[in-house]
Amino acid sequence: MQKFLTHQGIAAPLLRVNIDTDAILPSREMKRVSREGLGGSLFAGWRYLQGVVKAGNLDPEFVLNQPAYADASILLTGQNMGCGSSREFAVWALKDFGIRAIVSPSFGAIFYTNCIRNGVLPIILDEKQIADIATEVVPNPQLNQLSIDLQHSQITTPNQQRYSFRIEASYQQMLLNGLDPIDLTLQLQTDIDEFIRADQVKRSWAHANRPIND
Amino acid sequence: MPKPPGLTLFDKIWNDHTVERGEDGSYLIYIDRIFLHERTGSLALSGLESSGRTTKNPANVFCTMDHIVDTKPGRSDNTTTPGGKEFIQVTRQLANQHGITLFDLEDPMQGISHVVAAEQAIALPGCTMICPDSHTCTLGAIGALATGVGSSECEHALATETLRFFKPKQMRVQFKGKLSPGVTAKDLALHLISTFSATGGSGCAVEFAGPVISELDVEARQTLCNLAVEFSAFTGIIAPDDKIINYLKNKPFAPKGQAWQTATKYWSTLQTDVDAKFDHEIEIDCTEIAPTVTWGTSPEQAVSIEAVVPHPDSTDLASKKNAINRALNYMNLSPGMPITDLPIQAAFIGSCTNSRLSDLRIAANILKGRSIAPGVKAICVPGSTQVKALAEKEGLDQIFRQAGFEWRESGCSMCFYAGGEGFNSGDRVITSTNRNFEGRQGPGTRSHLASPATVAASAVTGYITDFRAIQD
Structure with missing residues (x-):
């Protein structure tokens, strides 16, 4: 898994509520059984005129198409970011575009976990705090970059405003160390197998499909 | 102890x-x-x-x-x-x-x-x-x-x-009272989400309970729980009876x-104990709930079919005001327009929300002996090959076809646009699905979520329609 320690970058304000994963990556843009190469289709319906993904068709109004935000790596969004479909393609597209962190008052639960699993840092701050950060960034996004320090779970603005955010310790460690959650769980294999043996007695009916010699 | x-x-x-x-x-x-x-x-x-x-x-x-x-x-x-x-x-x-x-x-x-x-x-x-x-x-x-x-x-x-x-965290939503005739689990779910917002169940496992739930059949309960994710819930659950x-x-x-x-x-042990505590409790009196339909681009933007398109000033929250304005623009609507004045170009019955045999029976009951309005593209996609076979056994396919609906093989179909078949940009679609997001059913397509009864009635008149108005 990709590590996340510290990051400094351009923050783009996309302060809409309920940004769903269909908006982040429409179903029609998932054309391969692959986690790669989706960045060009990110926000296809908003980034491209008539939603048609092709060179020269960018909507100049959309924030990520404005020259100052072309290299944005942090998104500032409204509440319920990433609601809707569970498609992990949405996070793969954000990551491929170069987004490393997303700041929102709240996230869709599946999207939040998908971010963690892919080394994209989801940061929860109040709507007011996000609005203040946006106010500071917008006059000169390239100069007024944000610094994120995951170890201390803190964002620092160019004016040295510091915002602390909460993240579960295990998620923090997973990101700081690039740990693979499957490997971590496989270390508990004995516990899992013991649980299953006991459960086969307690809820035998739930294990009817399981081969007898398991 | x-x-x-x-x-x-x-x-x-x-x-x-x-x-x-x-x-x-x-x-x-x-x-x-x-x-x-x-x-x-x-x-x-x-x-x-x-x-x-x-x-x-x-x-x-x-x-x-x-x-x-x-x-x-x-x-x-x-x-x-x-x-x-x-x-x-x-x-x-x-x-x-x-x-x-x-x-x-x-x-x-x-x-x-x-x-x-x-x-x-x-x-x-x-x-x-x-x-x-x-x-x-x-x-x-x-x-x-x-x-x-x-x-x-x-x-x-x-x-x-x-x-x-x-x-x-845990939430219980108790549905009290009694549903009006023809009002379904879909209307109930949209009413819940529009009342408490698309983040109302955020971070919660939500148990649906109360007399109205006991009355719902098993398929209708699936429709309600299906929409728990649109309420931002971790899941929805109903005690097995x-x-x-x-x-x-x-x-x-x-x-x-x-x-x-x-x-x-x-x-039989899977019931909430009487002295169990929830982090949040909600009670809803279902007696007054009307058929409910979305007007905007989030499932929370839903109103009674008897209502009008809301005004951005109906909320004090700046972020919600912006969302209403964006939705009005995308949906090509103005505040104050009666919902039932909106003409539709397409009607869709299908998806994991409303495509089961009971859904198809409800729609067929309205479509029987009627025809869809000229110019409306109407499609019914049974939720499974088994649902399709059972529906055909009772002749529902014939009712759909004779009314002018296409009768399809099972799948998710046009609940979302995956780049193949889709609705046109600008089309207003009345749909029994779960998401009215911008572009969900195609770039520029305008989706109105509703129950199969509302979809069927609207297909017949060519306008978003209160099915009670066309029933004999």
């Missing part, structure tokens, strides 16, 4: 599936059933392959083809969805390689994953179930602890038979013989 506090239904299932508690307060939860489909399951299986891991217990893993397959007759792997063939074929190859039960294109058990999981009794009360699909919460209606996950989390479950979660037990009995994957006896005894 003080009496231990009462447990909720959710607590009971959660506790019986806890393998281990992490130092960070997380829980390693045993997963009973995993369901895959070709869109995201393909990625989970190919992820396992590339990391050299295997599916630990394929006997409890099931897979269907629903998201990408065409729904026109004579379908094959060559779908109209760009790249779709690869998703279908990779899924088939890996499902077979991993020894997973696959409901392939021609299988009589093929259908939309959540519809199939219930009707074949793959989801069972007191079981945990995951699928890399956000509407997995549908199966809470059976009394399963079911939740949607991403492909990577699914891969974790395939490799370990477990998933690590933080325990969600005799209706559920009768529904499951003798279904293909239900326990049989002695196992059935043991199972039903265990299921």
Whole structure:
């Protein structure tokens, strides 16, 4: 898994509520059984005129198409970011575009976990705090970059405003160390197998499909 | 010694599936059933392959083809969805390689994953179930602890038979009173979400309870739980009762013989204790709920069919005001327009929300002896091959066809636009599906979510219509 320690970058304000994963990556843009190469289709319906993904068709109004935000790596969004479909393609597209962190008052639960699993840092701050950060960034996004320090779970603005955010310790460690959650769980294999043996007695009916010699 | 506090239904299932508690307060939860489909399951299986891991217990893993397959007759792997063939074929190859039960294109058990999981009794009360699909919460209606996950989390479950979660908070929504005739679980769900917002259930496992729930049939309960994710809930769940037990009995994957006896005894304990405490409690009087329809681009932007399009000043929140303005613009609406004045270009009945036999019967009851309005494109997509066969046995297909509806093969179809078949930009679609997001059913397409009854009545008149107005 990709590590996340510290990051400094351009923050783009996309302060809409309920940004769903269909908006982040429409179903029609998932054309391969692959986690790669989706960045060009990110926000296809908003980034491209008539939603048609092709060179020269960018909507100049959309924030990520404005020259100052072309290299944005942090998104500032409204509440319920990433609601809707569970498609992990949405996070793969954000990551491929170069987004490393997303700041929102709240996230869709599946999207939040998908971010963690892919080394994209989801940061929860109040709507007011996000609005203040946006106010500071917008006059000169390239100069007024944000610094994120995951170890201390803190964002620092160019004016040295510091915002602390909460993240579960295990998620923090997973990101700081690039740990693979499957490997971590496989270390508990004995516990899992013991649980299953006991459960086969307690809820035998739930294990009817399981081969007898398991 | 003080009496231990009462447990909720959710607590009971959660506790019986806890393998281990992490130092960070997380829980390693045993997963009973995993369901895959070709869109995201393909990625989970190919992820396992590339990391050299295997599916630990394929006997409890099931897979269907629903998201990408065409729904026109004579379908094959060559779908109209760009790249779709690869998703279908990779899924088939890996499902077979991993020894997973696959409901392939021609299988009589093929259908939309959540519809199939219930009707074949793959989801069972007191079981945990995951699928890399956000509407997995549908199966809470059976009394399963079911939740949607991403492909990577699914891969974790395939490799370990477990998933690590933080325990969600708990909410109970009690539906009191009595539903008016013809008002359905869909209207109930949209009413709940519009009243308490699309984040009303955020971070919560939500138990739906109360006299109205007891009255709902098993399929209607699936419609309600299906929309729990649009309420931002971790899942929705309903305590299993005799209706559920009768529904499951003798279904293909239900326990049989002695196992059935043991199972039903265990299921009878799956009730919230009277002294259990919830983090949040909501009560809704259902007596006044009218048929409900969305006007905007979030399921929370829903109103009674008797209402008008709301004004941005109906909220004090700046962010919600902006959202209303954006939605008005996208939907090409003005505040104050009566909902029933809106002409439609298309009507769609289908999806994991409303495509079961009872849904089709309700729609057919309205369509019988009527025809859809000229110029309306109307499509009915049964939720599973089994639903389709049962509907045809009672002649429902003939009613749909004679009214002017297309009658399709089962699949997710036009609930979303995957690049193949779609509605036109600017089309206003009345749809029995779950998401009215911008572009969900096609770039520029304007979706209004409603019950199958509302969709059928609207198809007949060509306007969004209160079905009670056209009933004899």
